[in-house]
Amino acid sequence: MSELDWYLKINVKARHLRLLVTIDTYRNLTQVAEATHVSVPAVSKSLAELERGLGLTLFERTTHGIVPTPYGECLIRHARTILTILHRASDDLKALNSGTAGKVHIGMLPASASMLLSTALNLLKQRSPGTNVMVTEGTTALLLPELWQGQLDLVVGRLPPTDTLGSFEEKELVEEPVMLMTGCHHPLARKKVLKWSDLRPYPWILPPPGSILRDPLERTLEAHDVPLTNNYIETLSMHVARAHLQVSDCIAVMAGTPVNDTGQRLHTLPLSLPQLLRPAGVLWNRNRGLTPSAKLMLTCLDEAAQSLSDASDRAVPSVSAARKGM
Known part of the structure; x- marks a missing residue:
């Protein structure tokens, strides 16, 4: 030695x-x-x-x-x-001593999988009320280092490109379509037939440069000869995007369940986008063992994804019937 x-x-x-x-x-x-x-x-x-x-x-x-x-x-x-591991060990020992079931530290990527996570958290609390959860929202660049260091047990959201995974294990959970959205008052919302060229005059709400959606979105718009104007807002906040669509003529790109949120009425533009992103899912560090609480959370995420998929399948016939009646 x-x-x-x-x-x-x-x-x-x-x-x-x-x-x-x-x-x-x-x-x-x-x-x-x-x-x-x-x-x-x-x-x-x-x-x-x-x-x-x-x-x-x-x-x-x-x-x-x-x-x-x-x-x-x-x-x-x-x-x-090492200090993070010692702190987590202290939390686990205190939880065992007090009779609670431990704590799960979850990172959530913004504008992604919010319904999935909330459904899974509800399942977790039904099964183990004593299991507590800390949810931290952040970008991939912020959350993945924390997952590697052991500060997070799981990261939930849009899965990053496979070539960036390294020592992370992943599980695909939900396919979330990407759509172009406006407020219901938008001039394009009143058009029965829409062409890509109709988008050119309007400002945008964009994901920031370096985010996983920005590059594929720009490539898609370029392929349809829709240059981005200099009039845009960049944000990862779904709350900011939805609120601004209500009061502006902006166009935004959105993925997954926020599109179907009836709290703020939005209009989906009838333009077909390619699969710009990977599914929503969950990541963990394969080099670190998951705690029993994290394993339970993983099970709840899997079941939540299945329930959301079943609900989506049930909704399809009703949508088709409504269209036939139009």
Whole structure:
């Protein structure tokens, strides 16, 4: 066993890991001392002991404060992961001790699978009222690193491209069609026959650049010779998009259940879009074992997807009958 291996396995404690993360957070020893309620010399001494034991320089003092070296960045990254695991272990032990069933940490991608998740949460609470849930909404770029680090158990929403999955396991749950939407007052909503060229004069509500829907949408519009105007709003917020469609002549692209929400009346433009996105589903880290609570949530998501699919199948005949009566 090398000296580095020995020191990491025998001498490094949780307090050392917390010190590294705190220094990285503040980048100022005075602020670190205030946050940890010790003196600046004590902080410096603890850091020096850690660096001496590892035989590595973890931080450098610069005019911009104390910054991590590549060795420091590496150890800080692992320190954050270990501290997250310890925190989760504490939560699980407290849950067992108090008689509750644990806690599930779920990431939800915006503008996607909201009905799926809410239905699954209802099933979870019916079966295990003591299982609590923390839901964090964010982008793929934000949530997948947290899933990798163990801060999240599951991520629910539109599945990313398969070439980005890496160590993540996935399960497809719901096919959500992508549609072009307007408010019911929109001039295009009154047209019985609609051509792609009719879209050209109107402003747009777009997903931001880099989001999984933006590039395929732009390619589709370009294929139909519909250039995007300079008059647009970019947002991932379905609430903002739906509200703005009510008061503007914008066109928005929407996927899944928000389209069918009757709380705010919207109009679906009768233009056929190709399959721009992968289905909605759930992701987890195959290198980390799922807790019993996370496994139960996975089962509830699967059953929720099946119930939504069954409801959609039942709705199809009624829609067809209504059209025949028109």
